[in-house]
Amino acid sequence: MARIFEVSAPIRQLCNWLIITGSVLICLMVVFARLPGTELLGIRPNWLLIWVVVWSVKRTVWQGAIAGLALGLIQDGMTALDSITFLVGPEMPDPNLMPIDEIFATYPSHILSLVIVGVLTAKIQKQRYIQEDFISIALIVFGMAVIAETVTAIQYSLEGIRDLTLVWEEHQRIALSSAILSSLWAPVVYYPLNRWWEYINNIEQNS
DSSP: OOHHHHHHHHHHHHHHHHHHHEEEHHHHHHOOOOTTTTOOBBBOOOHHHHHHHHTTTSSSSHHHHHHHHHHHHHHHHHHHHEHHHHSSSOSSSSSSGOOOEEEOOOOOOOHHHHHHHHHHHHHHHHTSOOOSHHHHHHHHHHHHHHHHHHHHHHHHHHHHSSHHHHHHHHHHHHHHHHHHHHHHHHHHHHHHHHHHHHHHHHHHHOO
């Protein structure tokens, strides 16, 4: 199998794209899975953010931005709300006495946060003060998770649908829990993908 990769560039590229696509699909499948050790205060790891960081850490800003855009679109498609029903007037037990307005609203988009994560991670990679090991990747994921949740909280604030005090109180809990869990689980995604990409790069440099 190794000789096939070394000789045939098309097969190598095909396998590379299959692994990239497969890893994204796996992350998508575990987004809603309740795996042991993957939940803290009701929050689970941000697997798509982890993937964007792992992808972007050795790539250009544009490649990181495109990855964030693609996965953000996918995540929005999985979590977007078509509409939200808002109650107007005092709460009353009889729904017939309560005027109801239904407006169309979107859940805060993941596109912006993941694009920012991809761009910032690629920029960090260009600076030589962060090494590419498990600890560094975990630290990058921790910081990017906090940034991503902050972007989401800002979107909630700008929409004006929720109470600002509640938004930022919840932001502290969600951001910290997501950052801790995502950084702890980041090596699970980073190690196999990084080993594979290093293997492919070595073959291409020697060919």
